[in-house]
Amino acid sequence: MSASDNPTTTGLTTESAVLAGELFGDGVGTQAGPPATPAEGTGVAPGAHSHGGPAPTGSPAERFTSTDPDAFGVPTGREETWRFTPMKRIKPLLDGAESDAHLTWTTDLPEGVELTSVEAGDPLLKGLPEPVDRLAALARQRSGGAAVVRVAKEAQLDRPVTLGLAGTGSDEVVWGQLVVEVGAFAKATVVLDHTGLARYAGGVTVLVGDGAQVSLVSVQDWAPGAVHGGQYDAVVGRDATFKQVVVTLGGDLVRLVSNVQYAGPGGSAELFGVYFSDETQHQEHRLWVDHAVPNCTSNVLYKGALQGEGARTVWIGDVRIRPAATGTETYELNRNLVLTDGARADSVPNLEIETGEIVGAGHASATGRFDDEQLFYLCSRGIDAETARRLVVRGFFTDVVQHIGIDALQDRLMATIDDRLGALPALDDQPVEVA
Amino acid sequence: MSVLEIRDLHVSVGEGDDAKEILRGVDLTVRSGETHAIMGPNGSGKSTLAYSIAGHPKYTITGGTVTLDGEDVLAMSVDERARAGLFLAMQYPVEVPGVSVSNFLRTAATAIKGEAPKLRTWVKDVKSEMELLEMDPAFAERNVNEGFSGGEKKRHEILQMRLLKPGIAILDETDSGLDVDALRIVSEGVNRSREEGEIGVLLITHYTRILRYIKPDFVHVFVNGKVVEEGGPELAEKLENEGYAAYVKGSQEVASA
Numbered sequence: 045m046s047a048s049d050n051p052t053t054t055g056l057t058t059e060s061a062v063l064a065g066e067l068f069g070d071g072v073g074t075q076a077g078p079p080a081t082p083a084e085g086t087g088v089a090p091g092a093h094s095h096g097g098p099a100p101t102g103s104p105a106e107r108f109t110s111t112d113p114d115a116f117g118v119p120t121g122r123e124e125t126w127r128f129t130p131m132k133r134i135k136p137l138l139d140g141a142e143s144d145a146h147l148t149w150t151t152d153l154p155e156g157v158e159l160t161s162v163e164a165g166d167p168l169l170k171g172l173p174e175p176v177d178r179l180a181a182l183a184r185q186r187s188g189g190a191a192v193v194r195v196a197k198e199a200q201l202d203r204p205v206t207l208g209l210a211g212t213g214s215d216e217v218v219w220g221q222l223v224v225e226v227g228a229f230a231k232a233t234v235v236l237d238h239t240g241l242a243r244y245a246g247g248v249t250v251l252v253g254d255g256a257q258v259s260l261v262s263v264q265d266w267a268p269g270a271v272h273g274g275q276y277d278a279v280v281g282r283d284a285t286f287k288q289v290v291v292t293l294g295g296d297l298v299r300l301v302s303n304v305q306y307a308g309p310g311g312s313a314e315l316f317g318v319y320f321s322d323e324t325q326h327q328e329h330r331l332w333v334d335h336a337v338p339n340c341t342s343n344v345l346y347k348g349a350l351q352g353e354g355a356r357t358v359w360i361g362d363v364r365i366r367p368a369a370t371g372t373e374t375y376e377l378n379r380n381l382v383l384t385d386g387a388r389a390d391s392v393p394n395l396e397i398e399t400g401e402i403v404g405a406g407h408a409s410a411t412g413r414f415d416d417e418q419l420f421y422l423c424s425r426g427i428d429a430e431t432a433r434r435l436v437v438r439g440f441f442t443d444v445v446q447h448i449g450i451d452a453l454q455d456r457l458m459a460t461i462d463d464r465l466g467a468l469p470a471l472d473d474q475p476v477e478v479a
Numbered sequence: 480m481s482v483l484e485i486r487d488l489h490v491s492v493g494e495g496d497d498a499k500e501i502l503r504g505v506d507l508t509v510r511s512g513e514t515h516a517i518m519g520p521n522g523s524g525k526s527t528l529a530y531s532i533a534g535h536p537k538y539t540i541t542g543g544t545v546t547l548d549g550e551d552v553l554a555m556s557v558d559e560r561a562r563a564g565l566f567l568a569m570q571y572p573v574e575v576p577g578v579s580v581s582n583f584l585r586t587a588a589t590a591i592k593g594e595a596p597k598l599r600t601w602v603k604d605v606k607s608e609m610e611l612l613e614m615d616p617a618f619a620e621r622n623v624n625e626g627f628s629g630g631e632k633k634r635h636e637i638l639q640m641r642l643l644k645p646g647i648a649i650l651d652e653t654d655s656g657l658d659v660d661a662l663r664i665v666s667e668g669v670n671r672s673r674e675e676g677e678i679g680v681l682l683i684t685h686y687t688r689i690l691r692y693i694k695p696d697f698v699h700v701f702v703n704g705k706v707v708e709e710g711g712p713e714l715a716e717k718l719e720n721e722g723y724a725a726y727v728k729g730s731q732e733v734a735s736a
């Protein structure tokens with residue numbers, strides 16, 4: 045089947061999803077989620093846009109999407125997409141009050157990169173993947189236009205594009221939309237570095253041109269009290285490579301929805317994430333990888349740690365392999381390390397496979413305490429239990445952080461994580477028992 | 480000079496009604512300069528013995544004593560045992576994601592020696608030991624045991640033994656899963672420690688193959704949770720020819736390979 049074939053919608057073979065869960069489920073605490081029920085077919089395919097980027101896939105999108113906030117209704121908290129979110133705390137964003145508030149931008153733009161903006165109604169915006177929930181639709185609408193980072197085709201940047209986005213402490217909601225458009229065969233890394241105090245709803249769309257290699261790093265290093273909701277979309281061109289690294293450390297509530305679709309065959313997407321939730325922090329990461337064309341790969345690795353009363357994380361990993369997506373290879377893994385009592389991690393991987401002609405598909409999810417075997421191994425080399433635990437937790441994070449590939453940023457994030465671990469009294473209360 | 484003394488050791492796994500006795504009265508003494516081979520069929524409790532000495536939390540000591548130079552090993556935490564001079568090369572080394580081999584080795588050496596080893600000599604020591612074990616230098620930057628082949632894991636265990644210089648080393652099936660080249664390289668590593676004189680080795684194996692490279696002074700046949708026969712190297716030859724059948728009723732187990 046070629047990429048241009050227009051696949052028809054078939055009944056979802058949810059049995060194979062469940063089966064895959066059993067086959068690939070991993071270890072203690074493994075949890076396979078129920079197959080997602082797609083909303084009735086009101087969704088629209090991502091449209092074409094006029095900037096020479098990826099072409100539309102033409103595949104049906106069962107997930108309801110719309111640019112109109114009211115098309116979603118006002119969420120009550122009982123909806124599948126909102127049931128994990130503390131509605132009171134996200135209310136300031138969902139209220140949707142118009143505002144001109146902004147984050148403070150500090151930019152570092154290497155040669156070959158252009159930062160511009162487009163007005164609402166620009167054809168570029170019409171072609172973006174649509175919002176999947178009311179908050180994302182509000183962000184798209186309220187932001188009015190979009191900031192656009194353009195990387196010329198075949199550009200090889202000598203350093204990452206960095207957008208420092210700092211909250212000013214205002215109570216007003218900041219609405220934002222960013223489009224990162226990377227031309228064919230270009231190679232670029234873009235870092236979004238969120239700091240400070242803000243109420244922020246921001247959409248981010250990355251259009252990865254054919255054969256391009258793009259890394260998007262999004263750091264949520266917010267000050268306490270910040271609220272951040274956002275939809276991230278990547279449209280991966282033919283034979284292109286997209287890597288996303290999400291690092292969520294700060295803020296009161298962070299809820300990010302990351303979607304990937306492929307505009308042509310041969311694309312590859314890697315989605316890495318790391319989060320660390322302290323007392324009362326809510327960190328929610330929802331992923332949706334939509335394989336609708338042949339011979340694409342996706343790899344998802346999210347790891348989180350939780351400590352303190354009311355620390356809460358949610359990870360939803362949806363991967364769909366549509367009938368046309370033959371030759372797909374996908375794997376997703378979520379691990380949560382619960383460091384103290386009173387913390388709760390939800391983890392729901394969900395794989396739906398609609399064709400048998402795939403290379404491989406699997407998912408795993410595990411949530412638990414320290415791995416006794418790892419601690420034993422380290423201690424059996426003379427390392428005391430406290431140091432061993434620090435090594436294990438540090439390693440747990442490093443495993444993902446090292447995918448960023450920017451030493452200075454990695455060091456800064458690991459230092460922040462070290463500080464947070466330093467404030468971990470419960471480590472002393474958890475001796476390795478010796479028989 | 481170290482002496483590891485195991486007396487009438489009883490060990491069980493599992494809790495309450497599920498508790499199952501695995502070791503049923505093990506007696507063994509290992510001194511510096513001696514190499515003891517423990518040979519037994521699968522499931523006889525060899526790893527249980529190794530883990531119990533090292534202090535794995537899964538095993539419950541229900542009776543007996545283990546001492547190192549007269550000190551009560553069973554009263555020590557896992558890390559204290561290692562610092563007292565015990566080392567266990569594991570049958571199934573554990574992956575530790577995100578912790579590099581070089582960081583791990585240096586942290587372990589610092590713990591064992593009580594101070595950070597001098598950087599210059601340390602780097603040189605690690606490099607030359609890795610060369611002798613025919614390990615790629617890039618190895619040091621990989622995460623501990625992550626994605627290692629079976630042979631790489633075992634070389635990594637022996638590398639640790641070489642660098643941490645224990646008084647007593649327990650090698651749990653370090654030979655299993657190795658091809659002939661890897662077996663020779665790993666055995667030579669063990670023999671370097673033996674030639675330096677002060678190490679006592681407890682060599683746990685299912686097969687006689689490794690004993691062609693590492694000559695034991697004593698051989699103990701281990702069946703069903705205890706030592707059932709002891710002798711010199713000639714006992715290994717007997718096992719090579721006759722297998723464990725004489726010790727295990729109805730067993731088809733063969734010791735030679």
Ligand SMILES: Nc1ncnc2c1ncn2[C@@H]1O[C@H](COP(=O)(O)OP(=O)(O)O)[C@@H](O)[C@H]1O
Pocket residue numbers: 492493499501519520521522523524525526527528537
């Ligand atoms: N955690 C455990 N729970 C129950 N049984 C165990 C456990 N660990 C080991 N055993 C049992 O103890 C016996 C000895 O195992 P082991 O010490 O690994 O033997 P060997 O190393 O000689 O092959 C086996 O019957 C094994 O099934």
Ligand SMILES: [Mg+2]
Pocket residue numbers: 525526527570651652
């Ligand atoms: Mg064993």
